[in-house]
Amino acid sequence: MNVHMGMEEDQRDESFDARLRREAMAWLAIRTNDGADELHWSDYEDFTFDGEAFKLRDRYKGIWKPRRLDAALSFSTTFRAPGQSRPYEDDTGSDGLFRYKWQGDDPDHADNRALRQAQKLGLPLIWFFAVRTGWYLPVFPVFLLEEEAHLKQFVVDLDPLRANVGNLPLEINFPLHFERRYRNQQVKRRLHQGLFRADVMRAYATKCAVCSLGHRQLLDAAHIVPDSHEDGVATVANGLALCKIHHAAFDVNILGIRPDHVVEIRADLLEEMDGPMLQFGLKEHHNTRLMNVPPRRADLPSGDLLEIAYQRFRSAG
Numbered sequence: 001m002n003v004h005m006g007m008e009e010d011q012r013d014e015s016f017d018a019r020l021r022r023e024a025m026a027w028l029a030i031r032t033n034d035g036a037d038e039l040h041w042s043d044y045e046d047f048t049f050d051g052e053a054f055k056l057r058d059r060y061k062g063i064w065k066p067r068r069l070d071a072a073l074s075f076s077t078t079f080r081a082p083g084q085s086r087p088y089e090d091d092t093g094s095d096g097l098f099r100y101k102w103q104g105d106d107p108d109h110a111d112n113r114a115l116r117q118a119q120k121l122g123l124p125l126i127w128f129f130a131v132r133t134g135w136y137l138p139v140f141p142v143f144l145l146e147e148e149a150h151l152k153q154f155v156v157d158l159d160p161l162r163a164n165v166g167n168l169p170l171e172i173n174f175p176l177h178f179e180r181r182y183r184n185q186q187v188k189r190r191l192h193q194g195l196f197r198a199d200v201m202r203a204y205a206t207k208c209a210v211c212s213l214g215h216r217q218l219l220d221a222a223h224i225v226p227d228s229h230e231d232g233v234a235t236v237a238n239g240l241a242l243c244k245i246h247h248a249a250f251d252v253n254i255l256g257i258r259p260d261h262v263v264e265i266r267a268d269l270l271e272e273m274d275g276p277m278l279q280f281g282l283k284e285h286h287n288t289r290l291m292n293v294p295p296r297r298a299d300l301p302s303g304d305l306l307e308i309a310y311q312r313f314r315s316a317g
């Protein structure tokens with residue numbers, strides 16, 4: 001595989017490459033709710049192109065170049081458990097942009113050449129970011145802005161118009177570097193949230209802490225103290241798995257949780273008479289303990305953070 005790139009370029013099947021990337025990203029947008037939902041690696045194998053199964057990523061390697069392409073199609077970041085430094089933390093440069101490391105040390109390794117080719121041609125790539133073992137959030141399209149050969153890495157950039165980072169209020173008049181930093185922060189935040197949600201769901205076995213409801217689609221990973229709060233670190237210790245109703249009730253101080261895990265309901269609601277949701281969903285949890293807490297001590301909610309949130313609940317009521 002020492003063919004000179006120039007020769008391959010002449011014969012490159014442009015339309016195949018462009019069509020594949022476009023269809024792959026359109027499929028990902030549908031399957032992952034525009035990149036909001038992580039999928040198991042095996043679910044990504046459902047993708048078909050021209051009627052045949054087509055791999056979007058390699059199960060065993062970080063960088064994936066399908067045989068019919070001259071450049072990489074995707075790259076993956078593996079999962080690192082809580083407590084270990086996480087890829088979005090240590091792979092971000094001072095400019096706020098993500099970095100992706102070479103495969104090994106050899107600049108001429110086929111995988112590194114495949115990434116370099118994608119960078120030279122400005123091709124859109126898919127970045128698979130693991131939020132738990134085997135489960136990936138896709139970020140797409142991403143581009144490789146430049147190579148930092150001395151650091152054996154590529155600088156990853158996101159397309160401001162097409163990147164699936166939600167409804168960003170992008171101001172076209174922003175200086176370019178500011179806009180780029182901003183949209184990278186948005187993606188970083190989303191990856192951070194993806195990791196947080198996966199950690200909390202694992203710790204709570206995908207059940208609401210208050211009522212033990214166990215339907216993933218009805219559950220949120222709630223922050224005990226908001227992320228913007230200076231203590232609002234997104235770790236399991238600042239998280240609670242809560243169903244939608246208990247999450248909303250917690251956030252607006254209708255429901256409080258004491259540091260000893262006893263639930264309280266705001267006094268005026270206890271007086272109120274209404275249907276079964278108020279009765280069973282809220283009032284009957286008053287002065288009862290959380291129904292579901294993590295079995296592992298390390299995953300328990302922080303007493304200090306619960307105290308901060310409980311004081312907020314008390315002063316609001």
Ligand SMILES: [Zn+2]
Nearest residue numbers: 208211243246
């Ligand atoms: Zn609940």
